[in-house]
Amino acid sequence: xxxxxxxxxxxxxxxxxxxxxxxxxxxxxxxxxxxxxxxxxxxxxxxxxxxxxxxxxxxxxxxxxxxxxxxxxxxxxxxxxxxxxxxxxxxxxxxxxxxxxxxxxxxxxxxxxxxxxxxxxxxxxxxxxxxxxxxxxxxxxxxxxxxxxxxxxxxxxxxxxxxxxxxxxxxxxxxxxxxxxxxxxxxxxxxxxxxxxxxxxxxxxxxxxxxxxxxxxxxxxxxxxxxxxxxxxxxxxxxxxxxxxxxxxxxxxxxxxxxxxxxxxxxxxxxxxxxxxxxxxxxxxxxxxxxxxxxxxxxxxxxxxxxxxxxxxxxxxxxxxxxxxxxxxxxxxxxxxxxxxx
Amino acid sequence: xxxxxxxxxxxxxxxxxxxxxxxxxxxxxxxxxxxxxxxxxxxxxxxxxxxxxxxxxxxxxxxxxxxxxxxxxxxxxxxxxxxxxxxxxxxxxxxxxxxxxxxxxxxxxxxxxxxxxxxxxxxxxxxxxxxxxxxxxxxxxxxxxxxxxxxxxxxxxxxxxxxxxxxxxxxxxxxxxxxxxxxxxxxxxxxxxxxxxxxxxxxxxxxxxxxxxxxxxxxxxxxxxxxxxxxxxxxxxxxxxxxxxxxxxxxxxxxxxxxxxxxxxxxxxxxxxxxxxxxxxxxxxxxxxxxxxxxxxxxxxxxxxxxxxxxxxxxxxxxxxxxxxxxxxxxxxx
Numbered sequence: 001x002x003x004x005x006x007x008x009x010x011x012x013x014x015x016x017x018x019x020x021x022x023x024x025x026x027x028x029x030x031x032x033x034x035x036x037x038x039x040x041x042x043x044x045x046x047x048x049x050x051x052x053x054x055x056x057x058x059x060x061x062x063x064x065x066x067x068x069x070x071x072x073x074x075x076x077x078x079x080x081x082x083x084x085x086x087x088x089x090x091x092x093x094x095x096x097x098x099x100x101x102x103x104x105x106x107x108x109x110x111x112x113x114x115x116x117x118x119x120x121x122x123x124x125x126x127x128x129x130x131x132x133x134x135x136x137x138x139x140x141x142x143x144x145x146x147x148x149x150x151x152x153x154x155x156x157x158x159x160x161x162x163x164x165x166x167x168x169x170x171x172x173x174x175x176x177x178x179x180x181x182x183x184x185x186x187x188x189x190x191x192x193x194x195x196x197x198x199x200x201x202x203x204x205x206x207x208x209x210x211x212x213x214x215x216x217x218x219x220x221x222x223x224x225x226x227x228x229x230x231x232x233x234x235x236x237x238x239x240x241x242x243x244x245x246x247x248x249x250x251x252x253x254x255x256x257x258x259x260x261x262x263x264x265x266x267x268x269x270x271x272x273x274x275x276x277x278x279x280x281x282x283x284x285x286x287x288x289x290x291x292x293x294x295x296x297x298x299x300x301x302x303x304x305x306x307x308x309x310x311x312x313x314x315x316x317x318x319x320x321x322x323x324x325x326x327x328x329x330x331x332x333x334x335x336x337x338x339x340x341x342x
Numbered sequence: 343x344x345x346x347x348x349x350x351x352x353x354x355x356x357x358x359x360x361x362x363x364x365x366x367x368x369x370x371x372x373x374x375x376x377x378x379x380x381x382x383x384x385x386x387x388x389x390x391x392x393x394x395x396x397x398x399x400x401x402x403x404x405x406x407x408x409x410x411x412x413x414x415x416x417x418x419x420x421x422x423x424x425x426x427x428x429x430x431x432x433x434x435x436x437x438x439x440x441x442x443x444x445x446x447x448x449x450x451x452x453x454x455x456x457x458x459x460x461x462x463x464x465x466x467x468x469x470x471x472x473x474x475x476x477x478x479x480x481x482x483x484x485x486x487x488x489x490x491x492x493x494x495x496x497x498x499x500x501x502x503x504x505x506x507x508x509x510x511x512x513x514x515x516x517x518x519x520x521x522x523x524x525x526x527x528x529x530x531x532x533x534x535x536x537x538x539x540x541x542x543x544x545x546x547x548x549x550x551x552x553x554x555x556x557x558x559x560x561x562x563x564x565x566x567x568x569x570x571x572x573x574x575x576x577x578x579x580x581x582x583x584x585x586x587x588x589x590x591x592x593x594x595x596x597x598x599x600x601x602x603x604x605x606x607x608x609x610x611x612x613x614x615x616x617x618x619x620x621x622x623x624x625x626x627x628x629x630x631x632x633x634x635x636x637x638x639x640x641x642x643x644x645x646x647x648x649x650x651x652x653x654x655x656x657x658x659x660x661x662x663x664x665x666x667x668x669x670x671x672x673x674x675x676x
Binding site for chain 1: 387498499526527528529532553555556557559560563585595596599600602604606607608616621
């Protein structure tokens, strides 16, 4: 098997708060493969956005990466590794080059990501200048190519101010801007949240298209399971700062193993589910300052036993070597918890 | 069928955006909501669903048209009768972080309307009633919540406080505007279930405003869903029927665009493509049917020139679309 684009090992990120340390990411291990789309799903406060921000090291000043390593690999055209480095050990200058060139991130809330007094063209020029990239006419050409890819009218967008564009258009401009330097990895934080249904559909189609054409690795962070079902190759369920289930998208949705993933799936009604098959997860998300002992999901888990209270399970193979879950009771979970389809 | 509680008759609302420039946020909406009924309003942002909700709750005056509450025109109500209408129709707002006073305890928040409207005679009675209300919205054990401040509660718990506050004045109708959209996905359903339970117990009618059709189907399982587009109600039907057999082209397009939480199904879902992605501006609404420039089932002159009326069929559904009305002419309600 070829090497992965990004290998995260034992990553721990804490936020300093008055009450104590918020353990947003705890000892996280994750590999992002070349050209794959990986979905991080979970509730708000599960740590998924912190993981994304941690990779590009744009965490707020109260956050601290207390341990771990993040090995990033650059490849040549034939798929050979040409460079391998730990993102956490980069100097500030190297880090600035790493962002955007190797890994770009598109943030949630597309309006706030732009400078409102600069035209789109100026924002592209800014990025290009900072990275010693094309300028002038060559830059305009490159940007217009990207606008075409994200299905925007190049001439109109190039000369617009951010407020002149709709939410969906801004989101697509941001995706285009993220791809300006042709990075091998793109992180999208809630790419379709707060957008209307038809706009969401359009963004999803654009993303699929881009992936087919440009073959970058995509990490997208979302609480929307159906977005993951639509776009992802693999799905990672995040709970209390850790990945509790990781698997191929088909396996995860058809054969979920972790009680939390199962709970999440039955908590979200879809157009086709019968009302009786929808049920909420009891309790509320954990307090990240004062985490429960053992498995962090045990206070809400219907299958919890003594062992779950004492000992936290690690991510281990379940039904297959590629389908992992962190649960002592996974063999019983699906059978006991999945509603019979009606 | 039970008695009509709220009737909207040709309701419109215009907003002035500049001197001599108006937009019509809600245009000619007619809808009857019966006692104890659940109706969901769905549509994209800017379609007028929140404006409609606010008019029903008495927070905005209609520009034209009428709202009847228990058969009485609310614009003509005064004094006691107006107060009764305002008490009878309560609203639960979208953002539970903004709708509760951060410097008041939960007890203060819920007891204020009780005392103001003299539902309780003294502090003991107030305390008793607040406890009752918190139990009704499943905030138990009650003692854990009474003296807390909003910031100490999670979004879902705050929204429950909002619901309890709405219930203080024994309303018969609740307008819930995107009431769960800011609540964590894993606990949304339990909040909706609480609302459903209260609806059963107290015979409440609920207007639930949402952009999520799947959620609308879940919540209005026994009720109806209305779809709005650019200020107009374009389709009304029993919830399951609307989702399983949509009639209006806009509803069809919406449903075909929604991804499913099943990779097999969602990646093979039949899509209906729009003729144009651009949403027309409310400042320059298309002539005729407002959806015609984007409609995949566009049929020509009629759609371009004549505004289709929302017309009811014998099965209780209603559609504002010329081609559908033509096709189902035999089923039109007399």
